[in-house]
Amino acid sequence: MKVLSFFSAILLSSAAFAQQDYPVQPVPFTSVKLADKFWSPRIETNRTVTIPASFERCVSTGRVKNFEMAAAKSGKFCTTYPFDDTDIYKTIEGGSYSLAEHPDKKLDAYMDSLITIVGKAQEPDGYLYTARTIDPLHPHSWSGTERWVNEANMSHELYNSGHMFEAAAAHYMATGKRNFLNIALKNADLLVATFGPGKRGVAPGHEIVEMGLVRLYRITGKTDYLNLAKFFIDQRGKKAYNKKSKNVWENGTYFQDDKPVVDQDEAEGHAVRAMYLYAGMADVAALTGDKQYLAAIDKIWDNMVSQKMYVQGSIGAVGDGERFGGNYELPNATAYNETCAAIGNVFWNQRMFLLHGDAKYIDVLEKTLYNGLISGVGLDGKSFFYTNAMQITNGFTHADAEPARSGWFTCSCCPTNLVRLIPAIPGYVYAQKGNDVYVNLFISGTANLKVNGKALNIVQQNNYPWDGGLAFTINPSSAMDMNLKIRIPGWAREETIPSNLYSYQQPAINKVEIKLNGKPVEYIMKDGYAVITKKWKAGDKIDISLPMEVRRVIANVKVTDDIGKIALQRGPIMYCAEWADNGGKTSNFIIPSTTTFKPEHNAGLLNGVTVLKGDVKQVNIDANGENVNTVNKQITAIPYYSWANRGKGEMMIWFPSQVKNISLMAQ
Structure with missing residues (x-):
């Protein structure tokens, strides 16, 4: 199978077309071969379990049938949401990434059969939206009576197009085939003919068409697509809302539409929509040099990271609207934390890094990736979380807090979003800019790239995230x-997050050590990177020791839910206590300041994890319910991402370090 050499999971190179682009470029994921024990099995599970299961569920739930009925112009839309079309698109996108790395004739043929069905559902002018095409006189209730009239609200017509563009671009770049790409281009040309200066204007209700149009621009060089992406972004803030209303729908903040994007300075509204908007703004800023966009997303990023992110990297605290709350509004019992928002956060932070070359964006990406993102998929590859809870207690579980995973959902945007993210992980490991080669993620494997036209091979060896020992062998084709x-x-x-939202209670004992060919090496620290400058020769080896101490994390005092509490972190991994390891209950632990935690790796637990064990206090009530006392107890903490793989029960991330008050509750 032909795989185009410039294929990248995150961005597609457009040097031949664009006058400017991201200053830093990612090394394409097809140039990075992983050979580790953490990500490689997950990518393989995604290939062998998650992708087939997603395709099967697209059939069994009627998503494929919707396209068949649209082609026949007969029947009744048989799923719940007008954006259900996108679950097929996203699964094709993930399948394409997988196909690029692991040729599979059966998968290739099956995706072609689905693409044929999709193509038959497309109307002659390029319109593709099954919720209307099946029965134009009786479209979905969210769709509006005519095309586009409800797009600014809930029709998701442009959202569907955006995901189709992303999937078609991935399929074309992976296979070289134009069958899906031609469908997408026909739809994109309809959008160009319909929207723009002097034509129809709208701020897309659910962003992603902007990112998708940029993808098509990168492939075709057709500036109409880039211009339309910018046009859609610039339409925000033009609709008349009740600006004084505190209702996020009435004042437009839910849609990030309350003011022009260049005047926005806070992460607001529906968290997934927000992430896709900010990622689209980054794309357009990179390709057009729009400094106002750049200034706006810099401010928004600072606001999110300093006031609106959970300790394990999740965002979108409020279930009512799946949205960001106010500054420091980060409740635990009612946390929402949609998995799609975590995925969007990874997309956006990768782009912010490519704009600025600063490690702080990869720090946030890593925090999200290893914690609040992969928590969204079970170890079996076919069970999922839509939301990601911060605590589950038997005494009180909020309606939005999922205590157990599900096979799929009526709204299954998260499972299919994971399908397309997981196989793209190798594309986040390395990046380059001229003579600068960035190592961003620590995953064993090999990478092949070129620096100023000269071949370079990098071999990475480690047992991350469980061990802080990192080894890199640098092999240029000749001295470089x-x-x-x-x-x-x-x-x-000493930064648990690049802000003062969270911090470590005590400084680390050990320091980072870096050696070149067995000897300490001189380096400078710049923007979070250890920069080693030299003429490299084949076989040069860098060894780094990152101190993997167990750290106590505390929150800014403005996060009222976490006052007097601590969370546990080791390396990039945030920990929680789950019922299965702690006698069925985790909400009654107190972790004194004297507790020392011992890490223990258990290869047979949860596909292999390092757990933390320590002696703590447990609050108990006697059998009569008349006496409360504390007893010594050993607590076992597991990586947050791995919880809820052994059934339903309590889970906690934040623990009191001392008790100052007790509220009594009779059953």
Whole structure:
């Protein structure tokens, strides 16, 4: 199978077309071969379990049937939401990434059969939206009586197009086939003919068409697509809302539509929509040089990271609207934390890094990736969380807090979003800019790239995230001048997050150590990277020791839910206590300041994890319900991402370090 050499999971190179682009470029994921024990099995599970299960569920739930009925112009839309079309698109996108790395004739043929069905559902002018095409006189209730009239609200017509563009671009770049790409281009040309200056104007209700149009621009060089992406972004803030209303729908903040994007300075509204908007703004800023966009997303990023992110990297605290709350509004019992929002956060932070070359964006990406994102998929590859809880207690479980995983959902945007994210992980490991080669993620494997036209091979060996020992063997084709920039994670530089939202209670005992060919090496720290500049020769080896201490994390006092509490972190991994390891209950632990935690790796637990064990206090009530006392107890903490793989029960991330008051509740 032909795989185009410039294929990248995150961005597609457009050097031939664009006058400017991201200053830093990712190394395409097809140039990075993983050979580790953490990500490689997950990518393989995604290939062998998640992708087939997603395709099967698209059939069994009627998503494929919707396209068949649209082609026949007969029947009744048989699923719940007008954006259900996108679950097929996203699964094709994930399948394409998988196909690029692991040729599979059966998968290739099956995706072609689905693409044929999709193509038959497309109307002659390029319109593709089954919720209307099946029965134009009786469309979905969210769709509006005519095309586009409800797009600014809930029709999701442009949202569907955006995901189709993303999937068609991935399929074309993976296979070289134009069958899906031609469908997408026909739809995109309809959008160009319909929207723009002097035509129809709308701020897309659910963003992603902007990112999708940029993808098509990168493939075709057709500036109409880039211009339309910018046009859609610039339409925000033009609709008349009741600006004084505190209702996020009435004042437009739910849609990020309350003011022009260049005037926005807070992460607001529906968290997934927001992430896709900010990622689209980054794309357009990179390709057009729009400094106002750049200034706006810089401010928004600062606001999110300093006031609106949970300790394990999740965002979107409020279930009512799946949205960001106010500054420091980060409740635990009612946390929402949609998995799609975590995925969007990874997309956006990768782009922010490519704009600025600063490790702080990869620090946030890593925090999200290893914690609040992969928590969204079970270890079996076919069970999922839509939301990601911060605590589950038997005494009180909020309606939005999912205590157990599900096979799929009526709204299954999260499972299919994971399908397309997981196989793209290798594309986040390395990046480059001229003589600068960035090492962003620590995953064993090999990478092949070129620096100023000269071949370079990098071999990475480690047991991350369980061990802080990192080894890199540098193999240029001949002696090469290069600046090797290895990210020193924020967690190893006394930053649990690049803001004062969370911090470590005590400084680390050990320091980072870096050696070149067995000897300490001189380097400078710049933007979170250890920069080693030299003429590299084949076989040069860098060894880094990152101190994997168990750290106590505390929150800013403005996060009222976490006052007097601590969370546990080791390396990039945030920990929780789950019922299965702690006698069925986790909500009654107190972790004194004297507790020392011992890490123990258990290869047979949860597909292999390092757990933390320590002696703590447990609050108990006697059998008569008349006496309360504390007893010594050993607590076992597991990685947050791995919870809820052994049934339903209590889970906690934040623990009191002392008790100052007790509220009594009779059953």
